[in-house]
Amino acid sequence: xxxxxxxxxxxxxxxxxxxxxxxxxxxxxxxxxxxxxxxxxxxxxxxxxxxxxxxxxxxxxxxxxxxxxxxxxxxxxxxxxxxxxxxxxxxxxxxxxxxxxxxxxxxxxxxxxxxxxxxxxxxxxxxxxxxxxxxxxxxxxxxxxxxxxxxxxxxxxxxxxxxxxxxxxxxxxxxxxxxxxxxxxxxxxxxxxxxxxxxxxxxxxxxxxxxxxxxxxxxxxxxxxxxxxxxxxxxxxxxxxxxxxxxxxxxxxxxxxxxxxxxxxxxxxxxxxxxx
Amino acid sequence: xxxxxxxxxxxxxxxxxxxxxxxxxxxxxxxxxxxxxxxxxxxxxxxxxxxxxxxxxxxxxxxxxxxxxxxxxxxxxxxxxxxxxxxxxxxxxxxxxxxxxxxxxxxxxxxxxxxxxxxxxxxxxxxxxxxxxxxxxxxxxxxxxxxxxxxxxxxxxxxxxxxxxxxxxxxxxxxxxxxxxxxxxxxxxxxxxxxxxxxxxxxxxxxxxxxxxxxxxxxxxxxxxxxxxxxxxxxxxxxxxxxxxxxxxxxxxxxxxxxxxxxxxxxxxxxxxxxxxxxxxxxxxxxxxxxxxxxxxxxxxxxxxxxxxxxxxxxxxxxxxxxxxxxxxxxxxxxxxxxxxxxxxxxxxxxxxxxxxxxxxxxxxxxxxxxxxxxxxxxxxxxxxxxxxxxxxxxxxxxxxxxxxxxxxxxxxxxxxxxxxxxxxxxxxxxxxxxxxxxxxxxxxxxxxxxxxxxxxxxxxxxxxxxxxxxxxxxxxxxxxxxxxxxxxxxxxxxxxxxxxxxxxxxxxxxxxxxxxxxxxxxxxxxxxxxxxxxx
Numbered sequence: 067x068x069x070x071x072x073x074x075x076x077x078x079x080x081x082x083x084x085x086x087x088x089x090x091x092x093x094x095x096x097x098x099x100x101x102x103x104x105x106x107x108x109x110x111x112x113x114x115x116x117x118x119x120x121x122x123x124x125x126x127x128x129x130x131x132x133x134x135x136x137x138x139x140x141x142x143x144x145x146x147x148x149x150x151x152x153x154x155x156x157x158x159x160x161x162x163x164x165x166x167x168x169x170x171x172x173x174x175x176x177x178x179x180x181x182x183x184x185x186x187x188x189x190x191x192x193x194x195x196x197x198x199x200x201x202x203x204x205x206x207x208x209x210x211x212x213x214x215x216x217x218x219x220x221x222x223x224x225x226x227x228x229x230x231x232x233x234x235x236x237x238x239x240x241x242x243x244x245x246x247x248x249x250x251x252x253x254x255x256x257x258x259x260x261x262x263x264x265x266x267x268x269x270x271x272x273x274x275x276x277x278x279x280x281x282x283x284x285x286x287x288x289x290x291x292x293x294x295x296x297x298x299x300x301x302x303x304x305x306x307x308x309x310x311x312x313x314x315x316x317x318x319x320x321x322x323x324x325x326x327x328x329x330x331x332x333x334x335x336x337x338x339x340x341x342x
Numbered sequence: 343x344x345x346x347x348x349x350x351x352x353x354x355x356x357x358x359x360x361x362x363x364x365x366x367x368x369x370x371x372x373x374x375x376x377x378x379x380x381x382x383x384x385x386x387x388x389x390x391x392x393x394x395x396x397x398x399x400x401x402x403x404x405x406x407x408x409x410x411x412x413x414x415x416x417x418x419x420x421x422x423x424x425x426x427x428x429x430x431x432x433x434x435x436x437x438x439x440x441x442x443x444x445x446x447x448x449x450x451x452x453x454x455x456x457x458x459x460x461x462x463x464x465x466x467x468x469x470x471x472x473x474x475x476x477x478x479x480x481x482x483x484x485x486x487x488x489x490x491x492x493x494x495x496x497x498x499x500x501x502x503x504x505x506x507x508x509x510x511x512x513x514x515x516x517x518x519x520x521x522x523x524x525x526x527x528x529x530x531x532x533x534x535x536x537x538x539x540x541x542x543x544x545x546x547x548x549x550x551x552x553x554x555x556x557x558x559x560x561x562x563x564x565x566x567x568x569x570x571x572x573x574x575x576x577x578x579x580x581x582x583x584x585x586x587x588x589x590x591x592x593x594x595x596x597x598x599x600x601x602x603x604x605x606x607x608x609x610x611x612x613x614x615x616x617x618x619x620x621x622x623x624x625x626x627x628x629x630x631x632x633x634x635x636x637x638x639x640x641x642x643x644x645x646x647x648x649x650x651x652x653x654x655x656x657x658x659x660x661x662x663x664x665x666x667x668x669x670x671x672x673x674x675x676x677x678x679x680x681x682x683x684x685x686x687x688x689x690x691x692x693x694x695x696x697x698x699x700x701x702x703x704x705x706x707x708x709x710x711x712x713x714x715x716x717x718x719x720x721x722x723x724x725x726x727x728x729x730x731x732x733x734x735x736x737x738x739x740x741x742x743x744x745x746x747x748x749x750x751x752x753x754x755x756x757x758x759x760x761x762x763x764x765x766x767x768x769x770x771x772x773x774x775x776x777x778x779x780x781x782x783x784x785x786x787x788x789x790x791x792x793x794x795x796x797x798x799x800x801x802x803x804x805x806x807x808x809x810x811x812x813x814x815x816x817x818x819x820x821x822x823x824x825x826x827x828x829x830x831x832x833x834x835x836x837x838x839x840x841x842x843x844x845x846x847x848x849x850x851x852x853x854x855x856x857x858x859x860x861x862x863x864x865x866x867x868x869x870x871x872x873x874x875x876x877x878x
Binding site: 129197 | 496582583586603605606608609662663723726729731732733734736737747748749750752
């Protein structure tokens with residue numbers, strides 16, 4: 067049975083996939099749905115939701131369209147989520163593979179570096195990184211990747227350790243393949259599956275970390291993000307709670323969707339493992 | 343002296359409505375003060391150096407003004423707007439070369455030593471003039487202080503120094519330090535900067551970082567029957583949303599300096615037992631200004647600066663960012679300084695078409711993406727309103743084809759970027775007007791003499807004509823002639839736009855109605871609170 071077929075048998079996975087697909091469509095369609103800068107002032111400030119159909123979700127303290135902000139905000143969340151995860155997986159899988167395959171001193175050294183990163187709470191690391199270098203989207207992505215790469219590294223190393231004793235690796239050695247080629251072309255692709263299952267958790271975490279950073283004012287102030295929307299609404303939490311609640315719901319739905327998708331994926335992958 | 347953002351009449355109306363709406367109307371006057379009790383107030387910052395003679399800033403005064411007193415304090419009804427504190431009388435000579443202060447009798451320091459003119463002489467020459475951020479300017483020409491007897495201090499200046507300026511500067515710049523604790527020590531590093539010793543109605547008792555400052559009653563205070571309170575406790579509440587709920591829960595009784603967000607005032611003003619007071623900050627007008635880096639090629643062009651001024655809708659800023667608790671600015675001197683204010687300065691009305699036309703004339707045509715050029719915009723992080731105005735300004739400039747990229751920094755990084763590294767094109771700043779333009783206003787546009795001084799002209803602006811007006815006014819003793827010079831100064835600034843003033847605001851105090859004698863002078867939050875009392 068193919069992976070896709072196994073995946074479709076998990077209802078939560080399907081639900082997650084549907085949410086994720088909808089979000090991706092919204093994020094990609096944002097510039098067509100709301101071609102203006104989502105931060106531009108379009109109406110009277112603090113219009114309540116559902117009172118003006120030109121501004122269905124109302125306006126914030128400066129009179130900006132909340133719906134436009136929400137739609138454009140999904141871009142930042144998803145972009146950071148996926149980019150940071152991609153970066154974390156690439157760094158983590160490479161370090162893990164090298165450590166596992168090379169063994170010995172290299173393994174020791176690399177794993178101590180991983181330990182060092184793991185002892186610092188990920189969010190604090192990202193916070194420190196962003197406040198020192200300055201807030202912009204690439205820096206935020208890097209900061210989150212920096213705090214998330216250790217998981218994939220450990221997992222990849224463990225996989226590599228068990229794979230490197232396999233016969234096909236020995237065969238590759240015998241035919242004179244370069245060790246780097248063996249590590250990255252023969253072993254890594256086989257070690258990657260469990261690491262990929264981890265990716266959904268990393269994406270969900272990255273989206274939350276990005277929101278927390280921009281909530282604290284450490285996001286890029288020139289783009290709209292859900293975290294900065296919540297922070298912006300906090301000043302009027304008592305009188306206009308919708309300004310914080312709406313992006314909050316969007317965040318919950320997104321993280322839930324990503325997480326369920328990840329659950330479905332790892333379930334499908336583990337079924338394969340059991341059968342093989 | 344009607345001089346505030348919210349007019350007296352509105353205020354009276356509002357407080358009358360408030361009185362009527364509360365179940366137990368209290369009479370502000372004619373009620374006897376109750377002795378004793380502890381007043382708990384919210385503090386939103388924890389200054390490291392609490393010495394007001396060195397750091398003359400409101401964050402420091404908020405706590406230290408109860409412990410260390412100035413020669414005179416601002417007053418609503420005193421002569422020249424002053425009430426005596428450590429000095430009982432003051433007089434400037436006609437030539438402006440000396441000023442004589444008669445000091446109060448029978449004042450002792452908190453450690454029991456007597457207060458004398460030696461303390462004043464020491465503070466003036468060793469602290470205010472060389473070390474204090476504001477005193478450096480005001481006392482620049484101070485040469486010596488004569489002390490013919492323990493209760494007389496005669497300030498001697500090398501150049502004529504207008505007594506008008508000295509008078510306005512008295513409340514903020516003349517905090518007197520005990521000479522016996524500071525003489526011969528490294529003043530900036532003296533331990534008494536953290537554990538204050540003064541002559542004020544309250545003694546510094548305890549500081550727990552992150553938790554509170556505790557001041558307690560000075561039994562031997564010179565003011566008869568004062569202070570009323572036993573203790574003042576400053577609870578450190580950096581989160582602004584927390585101040586409002588703490589007030590409602592009666593955990594604190596007073597939150598000054600708009601610790602309660604403006605957006606919450608409407609709601610909290612309706613809560614029984616809590617009142618919103620916009621009085622008591624007349625002597626501390628904050629100005630919302632756009633600082634300009636004149637080193638940037640585009641901004642060196644007057645037409646571009648005019649276009650930016652035309653692009654800003656001051657009414658929108660006042661109504662939506664300050665929620666009406668501010669006034670649109672007309673120039674570099676605020677309207678509540680009637681002695682100096684000039685209403686006839688050129689104005690830049692909100693006019694996007696005109697701004698666009700000016701930018702076209704300046705030769706900056708729109709590119710394919712609709713943008714003419716890109717600027718770095720650094721909003722000061724000190725207030726919600728300054729960062730929010732930054733977000734507004736980005737949009738206002740986008741409407742005229744200027745792409746302003748915002749960079750948010752914390753206080754230290756912001757000051758470094760703007761005042762030391764000059765790594766900005768436009769910045770949003772909240773300078774303070776302190777009664778006289780020479781104290782903290784002219785420095786915003788005068789050719790910079792030192793690099794890296796916060797809240798001074800670090801935008802590379804230099805205009806000899808404006809410099810001359812500033813320098814002349816500094817040594818003009820005659821009040822009228824001096825005012826005339828400052829009127830010319832305001833005109834020149836409005837024409838050449840070294841910076842763009844947008845709004846002027848004072849703060850809001852929110853207090854429980856059990857606290858009395860609140861906001862009864864123009865610098866109330868940073869005055870000594872000797873007469874404040876709370877219901878037993």
